Amino acid sequence: MRLVQGNEAVALAAVHAGCNFYSGYPITPATEIMEMMARQMPKTGGVFIQMEDEIGSIAAAIGAAWGGAKAMTATSGPGFSLMQENIGYACMTQTPVVVVDSQRGGPSTGLPTLPAQGEVMQARYGTHGDHEVIVLTASSVVEAYRMTVEAFNLSETYRVPAILLLDAVLSHMRENVEFPDVPVRERAKPVIDEHFLPFGPDAPFVPFGSGHHTVVTGMSHDETGLPKALAGQAVQRILMGVAERMRRDAREITFYHEISLDDADIVLLTYGITARAAREAVELLRQDGVKAGLLDLQTLWPFPDWLVKEKTAHAKAILVPELNLGQYVMPVRATLEGRCPVEALGRMDGELFTPEALVEAAKRLASSVEIGGVAHD
Amino acid sequence: MTKPGVDLTPYLRQEMMPTVWCPGCGHGIIARGIATALMNLGVDMDQLAVVGGIGCSGRAPFYFDANSMHTTHGRALAYATGLKMVNPNLTVIVPMGDGDSAAIGGNHLIHAARRNIDITAIIFNNSIYGMTGGQSAPTSPLESHSTTTPMGSIEPAFDMVELALAAGATYVARTTTFDFQEMPKLIEGAIRHHGFSVVEVLSQCPTYYGRLNKLGEAPDMLLYERDRTKLLEAFGPPPEITREEMVGQLPIGLFRNEERPEYIDQYHGLVARAGGGK
Structure with missing residues (x-):
């Protein structure tokens, strides 16, 4: 048993889940996650970078994912709003990435140190265009730990951004916890041949440098990744497939x-x-x-x-x-x-x-x- | 540039040809310059990432048979920063347009330069927003015409070389699509350079910039590029230069090529001090 803060639990869980890239920008009440990661990442051989804004933070995290990392960023309302466009990029490019949003009073600067649950819809619908994402939340420090690991796992399984919603109270409160041993989904290293479709149904996530010259684009594209003719139908097929797989597994991915x-x-x-x-x-x-x-x-x-x-x-x-x-x-x-x-x-x-x-x-x-x-x- | 008969097709993604670029557009000349530099350096295309933004230049990643990433407007350098830090073995080239580099993505440009991360940014500067149909850019000269400056621009242009130098880029060059002999060499130098490199290439947009500013067809615009630039001797144009005053004034060449601690090396030093080395 040890006394742990909510934000600290998230950082420790991320390390447990294999997170080896963190990019962020300071913001109350999420900052301690970043401060923890600034200490943890160099110790574990991972990468930590303080970006110039939250847009850069999510962009760097997605870039890092394509470099082969398990990547995370954390923020609060104003930063979460700034991240929305690039969360959509992660959806469109089927990039596993974890985004933590510690909710504070809003709109705008609002109540930086006080709790809210104002981003429940934004987490689902905040980026333009329709898509499916994973959104998890927690009510205790130990649950914040568990849900952080699950956010990484589900993000890997379905190749979607996974968003973890905290709030100012959970982020800052401390509880005596014994961390559970939450299983971690390791990323497979698939063998790929010339027929590999990087965005095919159930295709594994294959980062850059694998030998396959993948095209990653936020434009509508088909299973090859190329924005070819009939890309509208193709991307509907691809993104509906992602949603279908989540629906199929609804009982395993619904925590309550x-x-x-x-x-x-x-x-x-x-x-x-x-x-x-x-x-x-x-x-x-x-x-x-x-x-x-x-x-x-x-x-x-x-x-x-x-x-x-x-x-x-x-x-x-x-x-x-x-x-x-x-x-x-x-x-x-x-x-x-x-x-x-x-x-x-x-x-x-x-x-x-x-x-x-x-x-x-x-x-x-x-x-x-x-x-x-x-x-x- | 490449001698006649040199085959650059191994560097290009054939299934994406022809390009979306208009007839006479200078961006194909820049893409050829990049491909020539890749060939001359013998870059392993499995280990090359081309990360672009949005706009005409943003399509460049599609045309290289490598790891290609077409990101959001202005954010390519931030994506590239995450990518390069995680996989420093990749050669990372970031084609950027006027908006990507000087407007919406200006913040990422100056911070990448400040960090001196080993990425090569190539600015495709055609003085206008082409993809959206000819609007003014922060690189549009004072008094130049566009669909959003129909009576002439009242804003001075950013000098991207001065900006990159001030922000701390350690390799900074400017060339033009007219100077096709020098361009691949400057790009080669930028890729070889261990640190943040910026190569600004002045490119022609006959479809919009040329037409709206009565500069003629593509060949006329190439001659205009020749006439408005001069090989680097005395340094720096006046900051509020107009299109007319620009004649023969804009310096081109290699402005800086110096060593300064590179960001990922610095980070790896930090990892070693923290005991996290693998």
Whole structure:
């Protein structure tokens, strides 16, 4: 057991996952990840570079991936906005890269030292053009460690950028942890011949210098990488294939926790730091005779619609508390298509929800759907 | 340049021919200059990465039969920095356009120069944005015409050589598509140089710059390049030079070729001190 900060856990997990390239630009509340990597990378023979801005940081990370590295960058809201164009480049070029975004209050400079969950949609849709990405989040230091390793693993498996969403509280809080031994997906060194298609279905990621003269372009291209005629159809085929493979493996790549969902009338659906108050809220609600349960997601995207349906099949109402004005509640609502009320509970004042606030909102929701045994107050 | 009959096709990606470049465009001459330099140096194409940005010059990576990367606008040097640091065995060449080098990507250019990372940047300077149809660039001379400066530009142009020198590039040269004898030699020197190299090549865009500025066809523009430049003797043009005043004023040649600690060497020294050597 040792006392570890959230950001520190991310850096240690990255090293465990085989990260050997870090590029970044200082920004609160993510800076400690960079400071840790500045110490860790030279010690492990990896590369650390402080770039001139966040655009350069993500660009260098993608370039490093094509040089053969497992690459990561970390930032917060303003930097994450700057990275969006090149995150799309990683999607289009099927480049494995890990981007950590420690969310702080926004928009703009906002509340640099206070938590938010304002980038849940930006992480999914922030870059222009449609695409599929992996977005993970965490609510504790040990989970931040685990999800960082999984971000590397999933990024390797599906050749997509993997985004890890933290927040200012998780980044800076310290917990006593015993790090779990999370298995690491090693990059295969495939034998390639003249028929190798660098962007073919399930094609391994083969970096530069392998002997195959790969063309990597952000333009629409076919499986050869070349932007030839009918590239529109080709890139649709390629990127839909990526999404299809993720859907196929949905059960393996969807990480979540649940509490008391079997008989729950009211389901609290949370992610990230908000889960901590929700766990206690469920306990308090049960003590008050409200059958409450918790579905706490670590995999936010691809959206686990199957899981949300499964786990809320008997629920009478769902409460989605978020540190924003109501983002993730939208796909939840769309998935359940009016089957039961889905209530948003949002705030963006830099404060966390207290368990009591969640209890109150859950009771209000329970009474509105006329669930028996609820104490009205 | 290459003698007649010299076959450069092994260096070029045949399936991407013909190029997208307009008839008369100077960029093909620069690509030929690069291919000639590669041939003369015997560069292993398996270990060559050509990393470009967006615009007419950004298409250059497609045309070399090597590891080719066509990145986002202005960011090629940042991509190349990550690539080169992870795999220093690669020879990394970055073709850059006016926008890539002097506008949207200017920040990456000065920082690559400051670090002195062993990358060769080749600026394809045709004084205009060609791919988007002839808009003004930071390299467009004062009073020059474009679709966004229909009454003449009121902005002075960046002198890319002065910029590269000030930012700390350790090999800096300027040449033109007219000077096709010298160009491959300057590019060869840049590739051979251990540090950050900038070679600015003045190129002609008859389709837009030539037409909008009444400079005639491509051959006329090559003669214009000849006439507006002079081989380096006295150093440096005046900063607010106009198109008319430019005649015979713009120095070309090798401006700097000096040794300074290279960035990746410095980083490897740091790794050794940290005990992380493999």
